[in-house]
Amino acid sequence: MVMADNWVVSPILPAIAQSIGVPPVRAGLLITAYMIPFGLFQLVFGPLADRYGKRKIITISMILFTLCTALCGVGLGLFDLSLYRGLTGVFAACVMPISLALIGDLVPMERRQQVIGLFMGIAFLGQGLSMAVGGSIAYFVSWRGVFLTYAALSLISTVLLFSVGRKASSQPKPIGANFVKPYIDLLRNPSNLMVYLVILVEGMLIIGSFSYLGAYTEYLFHFNYFAIGLTLTAFGAGAVVTGRLVGKIVPQIGRSNALSIGLVTAMLADGLLFGAGDHSLILVISVALLGVGFMLAHSTLLTMATEFARMARGTAMSLVAFCFMGGGGIGTAIGGKVIGAVGYANFYALFGVLLFGLVIATRVTVREPAPQMSAT
Numbered sequence: 001m002v003m004a005d006n007w008v009v010s011p012i013l014p015a016i017a018q019s020i021g022v023p024p025v026r027a028g029l030l031i032t033a034y035m036i037p038f039g040l041f042q043l044v045f046g047p048l049a050d051r052y053g054k055r056k057i058i059t060i061s062m063i064l065f066t067l068c069t070a071l072c073g074v075g076l077g078l079f080d081l082s083l084y085r086g087l088t089g090v091f092a093a094c095v096m097p098i099s100l101a102l103i104g105d106l107v108p109m110e111r112r113q114q115v116i117g118l119f120m121g122i123a124f125l126g127q128g129l130s131m132a133v134g135g136s137i138a139y140f141v142s143w144r145g146v147f148l149t150y151a152a153l154s155l156i157s158t159v160l161l162f163s164v165g166r167k168a169s170s171q172p173k174p175i176g177a178n179f180v181k182p183y184i185d186l187l188r189n190p191s192n193l194m195v196y197l198v199i200l201v202e203g204m205l206i207i208g209s210f211s212y213l214g215a216y217t218e219y220l221f222h223f224n225y226f227a228i229g230l231t232l233t234a235f236g237a238g239a240v241v242t243g244r245l246v247g248k249i250v251p252q253i254g255r256s257n258a259l260s261i262g263l264v265t266a267m268l269a270d271g272l273l274f275g276a277g278d279h280s281l282i283l284v285i286s287v288a289l290l291g292v293g294f295m296l297a298h299s300t301l302l303t304m305a306t307e308f309a310r311m312a313r314g315t316a317m318s319l320v321a322f323c324f325m326g327g328g329g330i331g332t333a334i335g336g337k338v339i340g341a342v343g344y345a346n347f348y349a350l351f352g353v354l355l356f357g358l359v360i361a362t363r364v365t366v367r368e369p370a371p372q373m374s375a376t
Contacts, residue, residue, distance in 0.1 A: 001154045002095045003123040004130035005069065005088065008146060009034070010214070012134055015143040022078050033082040038089035039325050045094040046101070046318025047179045054102040054314055055168050059161045061094035066154040073147035096123065097321035101313035104306030106168060112306060114247020117299040121243030124291065125236030131214060132233065135226050182315040192308050194365045196323050198358070199301050203324040205355050206266055206294050208331025209273070209348065210235065213287060216273070216344045221280060234284050238291030246299050255300050259366065262297030263359045265289055270352030274345050298324070 009016070009030050017027035049057040068088040075081035100116065107115045137146045187193050213235070214228045223231065250258045269289035276283045301320070308316040331351075338347045 001126065001150065001157055002065065002092045004126040004133070005065075005092060005150055005154075006034075006038070007127055007130045008134045008150065009085070010131065012138040012143040012146055015138050016081070019143060020075075020077055020081070026078065029078065029082050030085050033086040034089040034092075035329060036089070037086050038093045039322060039329065041090050041093035042097055042318045042322040042325065043183070044179075044318075045098055046315035047182060047312075049094070049098045049101060049314035049318075050182075050312050054098050054105065055161070055165060057314075058095060058098050058102070059158070059165065061091040061098075062154065062158045062161060065091040065095070066151050066158055069147055069154055070151035073144045073151065093321075097317040098314055100302060100306070100320070101317040102168060104313045104317070109307070110251075111247060113250050113299055113303040114244075116302050116306075117243030117246035117295055118240075119243070120299055120302070121236070121240035121295055124239040124294070125233070127236065129233055129236060131228055132226055132230050135224070135228070139226070182309070182312045183319060186308055186312075186316055186319060189308075192305075195301060195304055195308075196319060198362055198366055199298075199305075199320055200323040200327040201358055201361075202263070202297060202301070203327025204331030204334070205351050205358065206290065206298075206331075207324070207328025208335040209266070209270055209290060209351050210294075211328070211332040212335055212339060212344065212347070213273075213290075216276075216348075217283065219344060220276065220278060220283065231284060231287060234287040235291035235294075238288035239295040242292045242295040243299065246296060249296075250300065250303075255304065256363070256366065259297050259300045259362055260359050262293045262295070262300065263355055263362065264293070265296065266293030267352045267355035267359065269293060270348045270355060273348040274352065276345075 013027055013030070016030065017023060020027070045057060045061070065088060068084055068091060071084040072081060072088065075084055099119065103112065103115055103119060133149075134146045137149055187196065213232055217223055217228050217231050221227075246258070253261070266289070269286045272282055272286040272289065276286060302317075305316055305320045306313060335347055335351070338350060342350075
C-alpha cells in the first residue's frame with residue numbers, strides 16, 4: 001500500500017488540478033509535498049524503531065498513514081491537500097526500511113535474501129499496479145475515490161498488524177540518546193560507505209529509468225493511463241518472480257556475482273528501451289527485465305546492509321532507504337533534463353552506459369563487510 005501510494009498522484013494529477021481549480025503545474029506541488037518528507041523522515045524512523053521497537057513504530061505509522069490518506073480524499077484546496085500529502089509522506093517513510101530491518105531481526109541469514117526478495121517484489125508490484133488502479137478509479141469514480149480506496153485497503157493492513165502481526169517479536173534496544181552518531185559510525189566503515197554509495201547510484205539509474213517508463217509508453221503508443229499501468233505491471237511481475245528465486249540463486253553464484261548480473265540485466269533493459277521504437281512487445285520485455293535486474297541487485301545490497309549493525313538495524317536500513325530514494329529523486333531530475341535535451345531513447349541509452357560503469361565499479365569496490373555487533 002505504501003509503495004502504491006508513492007506513485008498514486010501522477011496519473012490523477014490532471015483530475016485533481018481541474019477539480020480544485022489550479023493549473024496542473026501548480027498541482028505538481030502535491031508530489032513535492034509528499035517526496036520531501038518521505039525522503040527526510042527515513043532517517044528519523046530508524047533510530048526511533050531501534051529505541052522503541054520496530055513493530056510498534058510500523059503499526060503506529062500505518063495508523064497515521066491510513067488516516068492521512070483518507071484526509072486526502074476529502075481535501076478541498078491545494079493548501080490542505082498539500083498538507084495531507086506531506087503528512088502521508090512522513091508516515092509512509094517508516095514502513096519500508098523498518099520492515100526490512102525487522103526481517104533482518106527475525107529471519108536467519110541463510111533465508112534472508114529470499115524473504116527480502118519476496119517482500120520487495122510485492123512492494124514494487126504494488127507500485128507497478130498503482131497507475132492502473134489509480135487511473136481506473138479516477139476515470140470511473142473520481143480522484144477522491146482513489147484516496148478513499150487506498151485508505152480502506154491500508155486499514156486492512158493495519159488491522160493485520162494488530163492481529164497476526166503480533167507474532168513478530170520486536171524488542172527495543174538501547175542505542176543512546178544521540179540520533180546522529182549511529183549514522184556517523186555506519187559511514188565511518190569504508191565497506192559500508194561503498195555499499196551505500198552503490199545504493200545511491202543504483203537508485204539514480206534504476207528509479208530514474210523507471211520514472212519515465214509511463215511517459216515513454218504514452219509517447220510511443222499513446223496508451224491511456226489504464227494501459228500504461230498494465231504495461232508497468234511487468235516491472236512488478238519481474239521483481240516478484242525474481243524475489244521468489246533469489247534465495248536459491250544467490251547462494252550458488254555468490255553475492256558479488258548476483259549484484260553484477262542484476263545491474264547488467266538492468267543495463268540490458270535500458271538498451272532494449274533505447275531500441276524499442278514501435279515494438280510494444282520489446283517494451284514490455286524491457287520493463288520486466290528492469291524489474292528482474294532491480295530485484296537481483298537491490299535485494300543483494302539490502303541483505304548486505306542488514307548485517308552492518310545488528311543492534312541498530314533500523315538505523316542501517318533507514319540509511320539504505322534514504323540513499324535509494326534520494327538517488328531516485330536525483331536520477332529522475334537529471335533524467336528530465338536529459339530527455340528534454342536529447343529525447344527518451346537517448347536518455348535510456350545514456351543510463352544504460354552508466355549502469356555498465358556501475359557494474360565495473362562494484363566489481364572493484366564492493367566487498368561484503370564483516371558483520372558488526374553495534375553501530376554505536
